[in-house]
Amino acid sequence: MELKQILEALVFASQKPLSAREICSLLRSAPADTEAAAFSKVKEAEIAALLEQIKIEYIEGGRGFQLAEQASGWQLVTDPRAAPWVRLLYPEARPTRLSGPALETLAIIAYRQPITRADIEAVRGVAVDGVVQSLLDRNLIRIAGRAEIPGRPLLYETTQYFLEHFGLKNLDEMPNCEELRRVALPKAEAPPAPPPQAAAETSP
Amino acid sequence: MENDYKVKLEVFEGPLDLLLYLIKKDELDIYDIPIGRITSQYLEYMQVLKLLDLDVAGDFVVMAANLIYIKSRSLLPADQQPPEETAEEEDPRWELVRQLIEYKKFKDAAERLGQRALEQANLFGRLRDKQEFIPERPLGEVSIFDLINAFNGVVKRVNAREDVREIFGEHFSVSDKIDALLKMTATGVALAFSELFADAATRVEIVVTFLALLELIRLKQLRAMQPEEFGEIHIERV
Numbered sequence: 001m002e003l004k005q006i007l008e009a010l011v012f013a014s015q016k017p018l019s020a021r022e023i024c025s026l027l028r029s030a031p032a033d034t035e036a037a038a039f040s041k042v043k044e045a046e047i048a049a050l051l052e053q054i055k056i057e058y059i060e061g062g063r064g065f066q067l068a069e070q071a072s073g074w075q076l077v078t079d080p081r082a083a084p085w086v087r088l089l090y091p092e093a094r095p096t097r098l099s100g101p102a103l104e105t106l107a108i109i110a111y112r113q114p115i116t117r118a119d120i121e122a123v124r125g126v127a128v129d130g131v132v133q134s135l136l137d138r139n140l141i142r143i144a145g146r147a148e149i150p151g152r153p154l155l156y157e158t159t160q161y162f163l164e165h166f167g168l169k170n171l172d173e174m175p176n177c178e179e180l181r182r183v184a185l186p187k188a189e190a191p192p193a194p195p196p197q198a199a200a201e202t203s204p
Numbered sequence: 205m206e207n208d209y210k211v212k213l214e215v216f217e218g219p220l221d222l223l224l225y226l227i228k229k230d231e232l233d234i235y236d237i238p239i240g241r242i243t244s245q246y247l248e249y250m251q252v253l254k255l256l257d258l259d260v261a262g263d264f265v266v267m268a269a270n271l272i273y274i275k276s277r278s279l280l281p282a283d284q285q286p287p288e289e290t291a292e293e294e295d296p297r298w299e300l301v302r303q304l305i306e307y308k309k310f311k312d313a314a315e316r317l318g319q320r321a322l323e324q325a326n327l328f329g330r331l332r333d334k335q336e337f338i339p340e341r342p343l344g345e346v347s348i349f350d351l352i353n354a355f356n357g358v359v360k361r362v363n364a365r366e367d368v369r370e371i372f373g374e375h376f377s378v379s380d381k382i383d384a385l386l387k388m389t390a391t392g393v394a395l396a397f398s399e400l401f402a403d404a405a406t407r408v409e410i411v412v413t414f415l416a417l418l419e420l421i422r423l424k425q426l427r428a429m430q431p432e433e434f435g436e437i438h439i440e441r442v
Contacts, residue, residue: 107310175317
Protein backbone atom coordinates (compact mmCIF):
# COMPACT_ATOMS: atom_id res chain seq x y z
CA MET A 1 0.00 0.00 0.00
CA GLU A 2 1.24 3.44 -0.84
CA LEU A 3 0.67 6.34 1.51
CA LYS A 4 -1.30 8.16 -1.18
CA GLN A 5 -3.76 5.29 -1.47
CA ILE A 6 -4.16 5.20 2.28
CA LEU A 7 -4.90 8.91 2.39
CA GLU A 8 -7.47 8.46 -0.35
CA ALA A 9 -9.08 5.66 1.65
CA LEU A 10 -9.16 7.80 4.77
CA VAL A 11 -10.85 10.80 3.19
CA PHE A 12 -13.28 8.48 1.46
CA ALA A 13 -14.23 6.68 4.67
CA SER A 14 -14.34 9.74 6.87
CA GLN A 15 -17.69 11.21 7.79
CA LYS A 16 -16.22 14.66 8.34
CA PRO A 17 -13.47 16.75 6.75
CA LEU A 18 -9.97 15.63 7.76
CA SER A 19 -7.06 18.02 8.14
CA ALA A 20 -3.49 16.98 7.37
CA ARG A 21 -2.72 17.40 11.05
CA GLU A 22 -5.53 15.08 12.09
CA ILE A 23 -4.37 12.44 9.62
CA CYS A 24 -0.83 12.82 10.89
CA SER A 25 -1.76 12.16 14.51
CA LEU A 26 -4.06 9.36 13.38
CA LEU A 27 -1.17 7.60 11.65
CA ARG A 28 1.05 8.14 14.68
CA SER A 29 -1.52 6.51 16.92
CA ALA A 30 -1.06 3.12 15.23
CA PRO A 31 0.23 0.46 17.70
CA ALA A 32 3.92 -0.18 17.09
CA ASP A 33 3.76 -3.88 16.22
CA THR A 34 0.94 -3.67 13.66
CA GLU A 35 0.91 -3.22 9.90
CA ALA A 36 -0.71 0.21 10.38
CA ALA A 37 2.49 1.43 12.04
CA ALA A 38 4.25 1.46 8.65
CA PHE A 39 3.49 5.15 8.13
CA SER A 40 3.62 6.33 11.74
CA LYS A 41 6.63 8.57 11.10
CA VAL A 42 5.16 10.50 8.20
CA LYS A 43 5.29 14.31 8.41
CA GLU A 44 2.26 16.56 8.14
CA ALA A 45 3.75 18.44 5.17
CA GLU A 46 4.12 15.20 3.22
CA ILE A 47 0.49 14.33 3.86
CA ALA A 48 -0.64 17.77 2.71
CA ALA A 49 1.45 17.49 -0.46
CA LEU A 50 -0.01 14.06 -1.30
CA LEU A 51 -3.57 15.26 -0.72
CA GLU A 52 -2.83 18.13 -3.06
CA GLN A 53 -1.63 15.54 -5.63
CA ILE A 54 -4.80 13.50 -5.28
CA LYS A 55 -6.86 16.64 -5.79
CA ILE A 56 -5.04 17.36 -9.05
CA GLU A 57 -5.36 13.74 -10.21
CA TYR A 58 -9.12 13.90 -9.74
CA ILE A 59 -9.34 17.10 -11.74
CA GLU A 60 -7.19 15.71 -14.52
CA GLY A 61 -9.09 12.44 -14.47
CA GLY A 62 -12.37 14.28 -15.04
CA ARG A 63 -14.11 12.74 -12.04
CA GLY A 64 -17.63 13.60 -10.90
CA PHE A 65 -16.24 14.44 -7.49
CA GLN A 66 -13.30 16.40 -6.16
CA LEU A 67 -11.09 16.59 -3.13
CA ALA A 68 -11.70 19.99 -1.61
CA GLU A 69 -9.80 21.69 1.18
CA GLN A 70 -12.05 23.69 3.43
CA ALA A 71 -11.88 25.33 6.83
CA SER A 72 -11.91 22.10 8.78
CA GLY A 73 -9.90 19.97 6.37
CA TRP A 74 -10.05 17.83 3.25
CA GLN A 75 -13.28 16.33 2.06
CA LEU A 76 -14.61 14.50 -0.96
CA VAL A 77 -17.38 16.52 -2.54
CA THR A 78 -19.33 16.31 -5.78
CA ASP A 79 -18.45 18.45 -8.79
CA PRO A 80 -20.51 21.66 -8.51
CA ARG A 81 -21.64 21.22 -12.12
CA ALA A 82 -23.35 17.99 -11.09
CA ALA A 83 -25.42 19.84 -8.47
CA PRO A 84 -28.71 19.90 -10.46
CA TRP A 85 -28.65 16.11 -10.61
CA VAL A 86 -27.40 15.49 -7.10
CA ARG A 87 -30.30 17.64 -5.90
CA LEU A 88 -32.68 15.06 -7.40
CA LEU A 89 -31.23 12.67 -4.87
CA TYR A 90 -31.97 15.05 -1.99
CA PRO A 91 -35.17 16.84 -2.94
CA GLU A 92 -35.94 17.56 0.72
CA ALA A 93 -32.68 19.44 1.23
CA ARG A 94 -34.11 22.84 0.38
CA PRO A 95 -31.63 25.50 1.33
CA THR A 96 -32.88 27.96 3.93
CA ARG A 97 -32.40 31.52 2.93
CA LEU A 98 -30.27 34.33 4.23
CA SER A 99 -31.62 37.82 3.54
CA GLY A 100 -29.62 40.70 2.09
CA PRO A 101 -29.57 42.61 5.39
CA ALA A 102 -28.55 39.44 7.23
CA LEU A 103 -25.72 38.85 4.79
CA GLU A 104 -24.49 42.45 5.16
CA THR A 105 -24.61 42.30 8.93
CA LEU A 106 -22.72 39.03 8.79
CA ALA A 107 -20.10 40.57 6.51
CA ILE A 108 -19.53 43.48 8.90
CA ILE A 109 -19.09 41.04 11.79
CA ALA A 110 -16.79 38.82 9.74
CA TYR A 111 -14.45 41.63 8.74
CA ARG A 112 -14.44 43.52 12.03
CA GLN A 113 -14.75 40.83 14.66
CA PRO A 114 -15.05 40.93 17.57
CA ILE A 115 -17.56 43.74 17.30
CA THR A 116 -20.43 45.12 19.39
CA ARG A 117 -23.96 45.44 18.10
CA ALA A 118 -23.79 49.22 18.41
CA ASP A 119 -20.73 49.33 16.13
CA ILE A 120 -22.48 47.15 13.53
CA GLU A 121 -25.40 49.55 13.64
CA ALA A 122 -23.08 52.51 13.19
CA VAL A 123 -21.91 51.03 9.88
CA ARG A 124 -25.29 49.86 8.62
CA GLY A 125 -27.19 52.89 9.88
CA VAL A 126 -30.11 50.77 11.09
CA ALA A 127 -30.98 48.62 14.10
CA VAL A 128 -29.78 45.03 13.75
CA ASP A 129 -31.21 43.21 16.80
CA GLY A 130 -33.45 40.85 14.88
CA VAL A 131 -30.80 40.11 12.29
CA VAL A 132 -28.09 39.40 14.87
CA GLN A 133 -30.43 37.02 16.67
CA SER A 134 -31.15 35.07 13.51
CA LEU A 135 -27.42 34.82 12.74
CA LEU A 136 -26.88 33.48 16.28
CA ASP A 137 -29.71 30.99 15.80
CA ARG A 138 -28.13 29.80 12.61
CA ASN A 139 -24.81 29.29 14.31
CA LEU A 140 -23.05 31.63 11.88
CA ILE A 141 -21.93 33.92 14.71
CA ARG A 142 -21.44 33.54 18.43
CA ILE A 143 -20.84 35.70 21.48
CA ALA A 144 -17.14 36.37 21.89
CA GLY A 145 -17.29 38.05 25.30
CA ARG A 146 -17.87 41.57 26.46
CA ALA A 147 -16.23 44.82 25.43
CA GLU A 148 -14.44 46.61 28.28
CA ILE A 149 -16.30 49.87 27.72
CA PRO A 150 -19.18 51.40 29.68
CA GLY A 151 -22.12 49.04 29.77
CA ARG A 152 -19.85 46.09 28.85
CA PRO A 153 -21.80 45.28 25.66
CA LEU A 154 -21.59 41.83 24.09
CA LEU A 155 -19.07 41.18 21.33
CA TYR A 156 -19.82 38.98 18.34
CA GLU A 157 -17.58 36.88 16.14
CA THR A 158 -18.07 34.34 13.35
CA THR A 159 -18.03 30.59 13.90
CA GLN A 160 -16.24 27.69 12.25
CA TYR A 161 -19.55 26.90 10.57
CA PHE A 162 -19.47 30.35 8.98
CA LEU A 163 -16.24 29.38 7.18
CA GLU A 164 -17.69 26.07 6.05
CA HIS A 165 -20.90 27.62 4.84
CA PHE A 166 -19.06 30.13 2.67
CA GLY A 167 -16.40 27.65 1.57
CA LEU A 168 -13.56 29.60 3.15
CA LYS A 169 -10.36 28.02 4.42
CA ASN A 170 -9.86 30.91 6.82
CA LEU A 171 -10.92 34.51 7.34
CA ASP A 172 -8.08 35.82 5.16
CA GLU A 173 -9.85 34.29 2.17
CA MET A 174 -12.76 36.71 2.41
CA PRO A 175 -13.14 39.06 -0.56
CA ASN A 176 -11.33 42.41 -0.30
CA CYS A 177 -10.18 41.37 3.14
CA GLU A 178 -7.13 43.56 3.53
CA GLU A 179 -8.97 46.81 2.95
CA LEU A 180 -12.19 46.08 4.79
CA ARG A 181 -10.35 45.02 7.93
CA ARG A 182 -8.37 48.22 7.93
CA VAL A 183 -10.75 51.02 6.90
CA ALA A 184 -11.78 53.47 9.57
CA LEU A 185 -15.44 52.97 10.38
CA PRO A 186 -17.99 55.05 12.18
CA LYS A 187 -18.01 54.00 15.80
CA ALA A 188 -21.02 53.93 18.04
CA GLU A 189 -20.94 56.80 20.48
CA ALA A 190 -21.18 56.03 24.17
CA PRO A 191 -23.42 57.29 25.60
CA PRO A 192 -25.55 57.49 22.43
CA ALA A 193 -25.76 61.14 21.49
CA PRO A 194 -28.32 62.60 19.07
CA PRO A 195 -26.98 64.23 15.91
CA PRO A 196 -25.97 67.88 16.40
CA GLN A 197 -29.05 69.43 14.81
CA ALA A 198 -31.40 67.32 16.92
CA ALA A 199 -29.44 68.15 20.07
CA ALA A 200 -29.89 71.85 19.43
CA GLU A 201 -33.67 71.42 19.45
CA THR A 202 -33.98 69.29 22.53
CA SER A 203 -31.41 70.90 24.83
CA PRO A 204 -33.00 73.05 27.54
CA MET B 205 -58.54 51.54 5.41
CA GLU B 206 -60.02 48.78 7.45
CA ASN B 207 -57.90 47.48 10.22
CA ASP B 208 -59.06 43.91 10.30
CA TYR B 209 -55.73 42.72 9.06
CA LYS B 210 -52.75 44.69 10.20
CA VAL B 211 -49.61 44.18 8.20
CA LYS B 212 -46.49 44.34 10.29
CA LEU B 213 -43.64 44.61 7.92
CA GLU B 214 -40.22 44.98 9.37
CA VAL B 215 -37.88 46.93 7.18
CA PHE B 216 -34.38 45.70 7.87
CA GLU B 217 -32.92 47.82 5.13
CA GLY B 218 -31.80 51.15 6.54
CA PRO B 219 -31.52 54.73 5.32
CA LEU B 220 -28.07 54.08 3.88
CA ASP B 221 -29.51 51.26 1.76
CA LEU B 222 -32.18 53.63 0.52
CA LEU B 223 -29.64 56.33 -0.38
CA LEU B 224 -27.44 53.84 -2.24
CA TYR B 225 -30.53 52.59 -4.03
CA LEU B 226 -31.47 56.12 -5.14
CA ILE B 227 -27.92 56.87 -6.24
CA LYS B 228 -27.74 53.69 -8.28
CA LYS B 229 -31.19 54.15 -9.76
CA ASP B 230 -30.37 57.55 -11.20
CA GLU B 231 -26.75 56.68 -11.92
CA LEU B 232 -25.54 59.53 -9.75
CA ASP B 233 -21.92 60.14 -8.87
CA ILE B 234 -21.52 59.07 -5.28
CA TYR B 235 -18.65 61.54 -4.83
CA ASP B 236 -20.76 64.43 -6.06
CA ILE B 237 -24.28 63.79 -4.84
CA PRO B 238 -26.82 66.42 -5.94
CA ILE B 239 -28.02 66.98 -2.39
CA GLY B 240 -31.23 68.85 -3.25
CA ARG B 241 -32.42 66.16 -5.61
CA ILE B 242 -31.48 63.25 -3.39
CA THR B 243 -33.10 64.91 -0.37
CA SER B 244 -36.43 65.40 -2.10
CA GLN B 245 -36.38 61.84 -3.44
CA TYR B 246 -35.55 60.52 -0.01
CA LEU B 247 -38.41 62.48 1.55
CA GLU B 248 -40.74 61.19 -1.16
CA TYR B 249 -39.91 57.64 -0.12
CA MET B 250 -40.49 58.55 3.50
CA GLN B 251 -43.95 59.80 2.48
CA VAL B 252 -44.73 56.50 0.81
CA LEU B 253 -43.55 54.54 3.83
CA LYS B 254 -45.79 56.70 5.98
CA LEU B 255 -48.72 56.26 3.60
CA LEU B 256 -48.30 52.53 3.96
CA ASP B 257 -48.08 52.87 7.72
CA LEU B 258 -44.94 50.78 7.66
CA ASP B 259 -42.83 50.49 10.73
CA VAL B 260 -40.21 53.02 9.81
CA ALA B 261 -37.32 53.02 12.19
CA GLY B 262 -36.20 56.25 13.77
CA ASP B 263 -32.99 55.89 11.77
CA PHE B 264 -34.85 56.99 8.65
CA VAL B 265 -36.02 60.14 10.38
CA VAL B 266 -32.54 60.92 11.67
CA MET B 267 -31.13 60.58 8.16
CA ALA B 268 -33.87 62.82 6.77
CA ALA B 269 -32.92 65.49 9.31
CA ASN B 270 -29.27 65.04 8.40
CA LEU B 271 -30.00 65.42 4.67
CA ILE B 272 -32.01 68.58 5.25
CA TYR B 273 -29.23 69.94 7.43
CA ILE B 274 -26.62 69.28 4.74
CA LYS B 275 -28.86 70.80 2.12
CA SER B 276 -29.45 73.95 4.16
CA ARG B 277 -25.72 74.26 4.85
CA SER B 278 -24.90 73.95 1.18
CA LEU B 279 -27.22 76.90 0.54
CA LEU B 280 -25.29 79.18 2.86
CA PRO B 281 -22.57 81.40 1.41
CA ALA B 282 -19.06 80.19 2.17
CA ASP B 283 -18.27 82.89 4.73
CA GLN B 284 -21.34 82.02 6.78
CA GLN B 285 -20.68 78.33 7.15
CA PRO B 286 -21.02 77.19 10.74
CA PRO B 287 -17.71 76.21 12.32
CA GLU B 288 -17.05 72.48 12.20
CA GLU B 289 -14.88 70.49 14.53
CA THR B 290 -13.05 69.16 11.51
CA ALA B 291 -12.17 72.42 9.89
CA GLU B 292 -10.47 70.97 6.82
CA GLU B 293 -13.75 69.57 5.57
CA GLU B 294 -15.23 72.22 3.33
CA ASP B 295 -17.98 70.17 1.78
CA PRO B 296 -20.87 69.44 4.16
CA ARG B 297 -21.70 66.32 2.16
CA TRP B 298 -18.35 64.72 2.80
CA GLU B 299 -19.17 62.96 6.05
CA LEU B 300 -22.22 61.33 4.47
CA VAL B 301 -20.35 60.42 1.28
CA ARG B 302 -17.62 58.74 3.29
CA GLN B 303 -20.18 56.75 5.27
CA LEU B 304 -21.94 55.68 2.09
CA ILE B 305 -18.74 54.60 0.41
CA GLU B 306 -17.56 52.56 3.38
CA TYR B 307 -20.95 50.95 3.72
CA LYS B 308 -21.06 50.17 0.01
CA LYS B 309 -17.77 48.31 0.29
CA PHE B 310 -19.32 46.03 2.88
CA LYS B 311 -22.44 45.60 0.80
CA ASP B 312 -20.34 44.58 -2.19
CA ALA B 313 -18.28 42.20 -0.08
CA ALA B 314 -21.47 40.72 1.35
CA GLU B 315 -22.72 40.12 -2.18
CA ARG B 316 -19.53 38.33 -3.10
CA LEU B 317 -19.71 36.25 0.06
CA GLY B 318 -23.27 35.36 -0.86
CA GLN B 319 -22.01 34.23 -4.24
CA ARG B 320 -19.50 31.97 -2.49
CA ALA B 321 -22.25 30.46 -0.36
CA LEU B 322 -24.16 29.70 -3.54
CA GLU B 323 -21.16 27.93 -5.02
CA GLN B 324 -20.59 26.11 -1.77
CA ALA B 325 -24.19 24.88 -1.71
CA ASN B 326 -23.43 23.10 -4.98
CA LEU B 327 -20.84 20.87 -3.35
CA PHE B 328 -22.24 17.74 -1.76
CA GLY B 329 -20.10 15.93 0.78
CA ARG B 330 -20.37 12.26 1.58
CA LEU B 331 -22.35 12.90 4.73
CA ARG B 332 -25.23 15.29 4.31
CA ASP B 333 -26.25 16.47 7.70
CA LYS B 334 -25.50 20.12 7.71
CA GLN B 335 -28.17 22.73 7.32
CA GLU B 336 -27.67 24.91 4.32
CA PHE B 337 -28.97 28.20 3.19
CA ILE B 338 -28.27 30.45 0.29
CA PRO B 339 -28.71 34.21 -0.07
CA GLU B 340 -32.34 35.19 -0.04
CA ARG B 341 -32.33 37.19 -3.21
CA PRO B 342 -31.57 35.10 -6.25
CA LEU B 343 -30.82 36.99 -9.43
CA GLY B 344 -33.72 39.15 -10.49
CA GLU B 345 -35.58 39.14 -7.22
CA VAL B 346 -36.38 42.65 -6.04
CA SER B 347 -35.72 44.62 -2.88
CA ILE B 348 -38.30 46.45 -0.78
CA PHE B 349 -37.15 49.72 -2.35
CA ASP B 350 -37.87 48.44 -5.86
CA LEU B 351 -41.39 47.60 -4.75
CA ILE B 352 -41.92 50.94 -3.07
CA ASN B 353 -40.56 52.67 -6.15
CA ALA B 354 -43.07 50.83 -8.36
CA PHE B 355 -45.86 51.49 -5.89
CA ASN B 356 -45.02 55.19 -5.88
CA GLY B 357 -45.40 55.17 -9.66
CA VAL B 358 -48.88 53.70 -9.44
CA VAL B 359 -49.95 56.21 -6.78
CA LYS B 360 -48.72 59.08 -8.92
CA ARG B 361 -50.62 57.81 -11.92
CA VAL B 362 -53.86 57.64 -9.95
CA ASN B 363 -53.29 61.08 -8.48
CA ALA B 364 -52.77 62.47 -11.95
CA ARG B 365 -55.89 60.84 -13.33
CA GLU B 366 -58.46 63.54 -13.91
CA ASP B 367 -61.45 61.42 -14.75
CA VAL B 368 -64.33 61.57 -12.35
CA ARG B 369 -65.78 58.30 -11.20
CA GLU B 370 -68.63 57.51 -9.00
CA ILE B 371 -67.31 56.01 -5.83
CA PHE B 372 -69.48 53.81 -3.71
CA GLY B 373 -68.72 52.92 -0.14
CA GLU B 374 -65.26 51.40 0.08
CA HIS B 375 -65.06 48.02 1.66
CA PHE B 376 -61.56 46.90 0.92
CA SER B 377 -59.67 45.00 3.49
CA VAL B 378 -56.20 43.55 3.22
CA SER B 379 -57.57 40.03 3.58
CA ASP B 380 -60.00 40.58 0.67
CA LYS B 381 -57.13 41.82 -1.44
CA ILE B 382 -54.98 38.86 -0.44
CA ASP B 383 -57.72 36.57 -1.78
CA ALA B 384 -58.03 38.68 -4.93
CA LEU B 385 -54.29 38.62 -5.57
CA LEU B 386 -54.10 34.88 -5.07
CA LYS B 387 -56.95 34.46 -7.53
CA MET B 388 -55.28 36.71 -10.09
CA THR B 389 -52.04 34.78 -9.92
CA ALA B 390 -53.62 31.35 -9.70
CA THR B 391 -52.97 30.58 -13.35
CA GLY B 392 -49.23 30.57 -12.69
CA VAL B 393 -48.63 33.23 -15.31
CA ALA B 394 -46.53 36.17 -14.15
CA LEU B 395 -48.35 39.50 -14.00
CA ALA B 396 -46.86 42.94 -14.48
CA PHE B 397 -46.80 44.95 -11.27
CA SER B 398 -49.09 47.65 -12.69
CA GLU B 399 -51.69 45.08 -13.77
CA LEU B 400 -52.37 44.31 -10.13
CA PHE B 401 -53.68 47.84 -9.72
CA ALA B 402 -55.49 48.15 -13.05
CA ASP B 403 -58.95 47.98 -11.46
CA ALA B 404 -58.13 50.02 -8.39
CA ALA B 405 -60.09 53.23 -8.37
CA THR B 406 -58.83 55.00 -5.32
CA ARG B 407 -55.69 55.60 -3.39
CA VAL B 408 -56.99 53.59 -0.47
CA GLU B 409 -57.60 50.60 -2.68
CA ILE B 410 -54.10 50.83 -4.08
CA VAL B 411 -52.58 51.04 -0.63
CA VAL B 412 -54.57 48.05 0.57
CA THR B 413 -53.64 46.04 -2.52
CA PHE B 414 -49.99 46.88 -2.04
CA LEU B 415 -50.05 45.87 1.63
CA ALA B 416 -51.66 42.59 0.61
CA LEU B 417 -48.89 42.10 -1.94
CA LEU B 418 -46.16 42.76 0.66
CA GLU B 419 -47.78 40.33 3.03
CA LEU B 420 -47.97 37.60 0.39
CA ILE B 421 -44.33 38.15 -0.49
CA ARG B 422 -43.41 37.92 3.16
CA LEU B 423 -45.38 34.69 3.46
CA LYS B 424 -43.54 33.43 0.37
CA GLN B 425 -46.77 32.92 -1.56
CA LEU B 426 -45.84 35.41 -4.25
CA ARG B 427 -42.51 36.37 -5.69
CA ALA B 428 -41.54 39.71 -7.20
CA MET B 429 -39.05 39.46 -10.03
CA GLN B 430 -37.33 42.16 -12.03
CA PRO B 431 -35.66 40.74 -15.12
CA GLU B 432 -33.91 44.02 -15.84
CA GLU B 433 -32.43 46.28 -13.21
CA PHE B 434 -34.93 49.05 -12.45
CA GLY B 435 -37.25 47.60 -15.11
CA GLU B 436 -40.85 46.43 -14.84
CA ILE B 437 -41.54 44.17 -11.87
CA HIS B 438 -43.37 40.89 -12.43
CA ILE B 439 -45.39 39.14 -9.80
CA GLU B 440 -45.79 35.38 -9.82
CA ARG B 441 -46.81 32.49 -7.63
CA VAL B 442 -43.96 30.81 -5.75
